[in-house]
Amino acid sequence: MGKVRGFLEISRKKPGDRPITERVHDYKEFVLPLADQDLRDQGARCMDCGIPFCHEGCPLGNHIPDWNDHIYHGRTTDAVAALHATNNFPEVTGRVCPAPCEASCVLNLQGQPVTIKTIERAIADYAAESGFFRPVRPQIRSGKRVAVIGSGPAGLAAAPPPPRCRRRCRRPPRRCPRPGSRARGRAGAARDSPPRSARG
Numbered sequence: 001m002g003k004v005r006g007f008l009e010i011s012r013k014k015p016g017d018r019p020i021t022e023r024v025h026d027y028k029e030f031v032l033p034l035a036d037q038d039l040r041d042q043g044a045r046c047m048d049c050g051i052p053f054c055h056e057g058c059p060l061g062n063h064i065p066d067w068n069d070h071i072y073h074g075r076t077t078d079a080v081a082a083l084h085a086t087n088n089f090p091e092v093t094g095r096v097c098p099a100p101c102e103a104s105c106v107l108n109l110q111g112q113p114v115t116i117k118t119i120e121r122a123i124a125d126y127a128a129e130s131g132f133f134r135p136v137r138p139q140i141r142s143g144k145r146v147a148v149i150g151s152g153p154a155g156l157a158a159a160p161p162p163p164r165c166r167r168r169c170r171r172p173p174r175r176c177p178r179p180g181s182r183a184r185g186r187a188g189a190a191r192d193s194p195p196r197s198a199r200g
């Protein structure tokens with residue numbers, strides 16, 4: 001678990017935002033990361049509940065108390081493995097998920113849930129910066145094949161598991177040559193529209 005009595009000694013700390021006057025001029029990320037020591041302190045607040053309601057709240061069933069503990073003890077590599085055990089896109093969910101895990105956290109009874117989403121994003125960013133995103137290649141293949149139709153978020157989420165169970169998975173040819181077409185199209189449209197400050 002995190003630090004014994006950590007939740008009594010350490011307050012919840014949320015990441016800050018870039019100033020509005022600055023961020024209206026671009027589409028860059030506006031949520032600032034927490035400092036390493038702050039992240040460890042926030043991980044220390046987790047009580048490793050006997051019944052972790054954060055699990056119930058998370059649609060993915062993420063192993064939240066595990067990574068909180070890894071972060072608190074500075075075992076970042078273990079935190080990456082624990083996070084990716086259940087989540088194929090933590091770099092996305094750590095940013096856009098409404099965090100029902102935090103709403104379900106037992107510490108939310110006092111309005112001070114563990115900053116789960118912030119910790120998740122930090123672990124995913126560390127994984128990306130440290131080269132942990134690598135294809136999982138099975139040592140033995142079963143010879144069976146699985147077709148995943150579509151390469152949006154659902155298809156991308158479904159695609160990684162087959163190699164882990166020794167099946168070959170290949171994205172079929174389609175109109176859009178790049179994965180995530182629908183989400184990519186919307187993001188692209190937003191990116192190509194003029195910033196708010198430049199509109200009439």
Ligand code: SF4
Pocket residue numbers: 045046047048049052053054055064065068104105106107114116
């Ligand atoms: S409910 Fe909150 S305090 Fe309990 S294990 Fe989950 S994150 Fe930790």
